[in-house]
Amino acid sequence: MQPSDFKFPAGFLWGTATSAYQIEGSADVDGRTPSIWDSFARTPGRVENGDTGDVACDSYRRVEEDVALLSELGVKAYRFSISWSRVMPAGRGELNPLGIAYxxxxxxxxxxxxxxxxxxxxxxxxxxxxxDEGGWLNRRCAYDFAQYARAMFDALGDRVAVWFTINEPWCASMLSHAMGMHAPGEKDLGNAVTVAHHLLLAHGLAVKEFRRTEQPGRIGMAPNVEWHEPYSCHPDDVAACERGLDWFNRWFIDPIYHGRYPQGLLARYAVLGIHPPVEDGDMAIIGQRTDLLGINYYTGGYTREAIRAMLATPADAFQQIDALRHLQTVNVAGFRKTDIGWDIYADGFYKVLTWLKDEYGNPPLLITENGACDNTEPDATGRVDDALRIEYHRRHVIALDRALRSGCDLRGYTAWSLLDNFEWAHGYSKRFGLVHVDFQTQQRTPKESFRWYQRLIREGGFAV
Structure with a gap:
């Protein structure tokens, strides 16, 4: 091996990922009932172009075709999500045999x-x-989730090796309940903090069910993380980055590994009259032992103390968030952006992975999402030359190699995503797939990034 080669351990797990609402379609067939994303997407003005996940990639009916693509790609693992309302249409209680069969x-x-x-x-x-009963604002929802999780362990646990409880709880709480950008589209920071706590409680309760049933696999959560690099060594810039890490990373990971919320952010919430609804025993439940931590990383950047003064009495959720974080991201010339507008900051990937090692005692990590929006369309020959996506993955795989060599306990890397799909509030306007999908015909076309990743998996690395 030459010094410029990047080789990974023989047992390193290469994979790719999708999620149910983004690819399955068949929204109202075989007993599936609506989810909050069905309702949100069908509300005018919520999603670009009025797009919905009603058809998406039609993967519910094309599952053999999509598994064949996975096989062609050569992945060792595939991360998918289960549609709760497909397998348990009333949200609790009776299972749907057709959903389980899928x-x-x-x-x-x-x-x-x-x-x-x-x-x-x-x-x-x-x-x-x-x-309709209050959703994640209702503490009962965490216990409904545990019942649903138990049903899935019983139905699929003999065949599923790895489970993730909650994907990106920051998005499911803050982006959805404080910032209004995702379903259910609410803008109340206090409610978002309540939702975040109930999501973490649901995670812990599900882990307890997993242990109770003595499942043979492994279980963890999959938060999204980002990296805030101080723009300078000035103490104010360093402090701003710490606030950013509290807000985005620590709030969702500290309870699992340290049994508490970050004290600094608790205090800043308290100034706003916001308190997570912690009951006796909750933190012990949330802190149940897990087997691994999934990590979703896309971007990061340079951060410094905000120039504008904090508002004495923030009027809305966005102003409250500004008051909490009191930081600003510095646009640094030279960072290339993906087609969704996010900086390509692979060095942040390395830094956040080593930070996780130091902050949480080097837990086993599996990269559950990492990928780029590249909207390149097929050329006249049908070839999709998504060079931006290849460059993104190449840089981040190098960062992964650096983290491994720095002692991080990294078990695998899951590229987002197998297919172009319903990209939430962006609808079908943003493409993250290794496979191009024509949403009119459902034709799948492997992109050049698919071929690049295929070679990487086959060779266990690549040469520069």
Missing amino acids: YRRLVDLLHDAGIMPMATLYHWDLPQVLH
């Missing part, structure tokens, strides 16, 4: 192809019937 069929196809199934229990699509 996921059983998927995992059987994966096993037949030699691919490890990794299931995510919650990727934001709460059954609408539960939301």
Whole structure:
């Protein structure tokens, strides 16, 4: 091996990922009931171009085709999510046999192809019937989730090797309940803090069910993280970055590994009259031992103390968030951006991974999402030359190699995403897939990034 080669351990797990609402379609067939994303997407003005996930990639009906693509790609693992309202239409209680059969069929196809199934229990699509009862603002929802999780362990646990409880709880709380950008589209920071706590409680309760049933697999959560690099060594810039890490990273990971919320952010919330609804025993439940931590990383940047003064009495959720964080991101010339407008900051990937090692005692990490929006369309020959996505993955895989060599306990890397899909509030206007999807015909076309990743997996690395 030459010094410029990047080789990974033989057992390193290469994979890719999707989520149910983004790819499955078949929104109202075989007993599935609406989720909050069905309702949100059908509300005028919520999603670009009025797009919905009603059809998406039609993967519910094309599951064999998509598993064949996974097999062609050569991945060792596939992370998918389960639609709660497809398998448990009332949100609790009776299971839907047709929904269970779909996921059983998927995992059987994966096993037949030699691919490890990794299931995510919650990727934001709460059954609408539960939301009508208060949703994640209602503490009962955490216990409903635990019941649903137990049912999935019983139904699929003999075939699923790795489970993730909650995907990106920051998005499911802050982006959805404080900033109004995702379903259910609310703008109340206090409610978002309550939702965040109930999501973490749901995680802990699900882990308890997993242990109680003595499942053979592994379980963890999959938060999204970002990296704030101080713009200078000035103490104010350093402090601003710490506030950013509290707000985005620590609030969702500290309770699992340290059994508490970050004290600085608790105090800043208290100034606003906001308190997470912690009851006796909650932190012990949330802090149940997990087997691994999933990490979703896309971007980061340079941060400094905000220039404007904090508002004495923030009037709305956005002003409250500004008051809490009191930082600003510095646009540094030279950072290339993806087609969704996010900086390509691979050095931040390395830094956040080593930070996680130091902050939480080097837990086993599996990169559950990492990818780039590149909207390149097929050329006249049908070839999709998504060079931006290849460059993004190349830089981040190098950062991954650096983190491994720095002692991080990294077990695998899951590229987001297998398919172009419904990109939440952006609808179908943003493409993250290794495979191009024509949403009119559902034709799938592997992109050049698919071929690049295929070679990386086959060779266990690459040469520069």
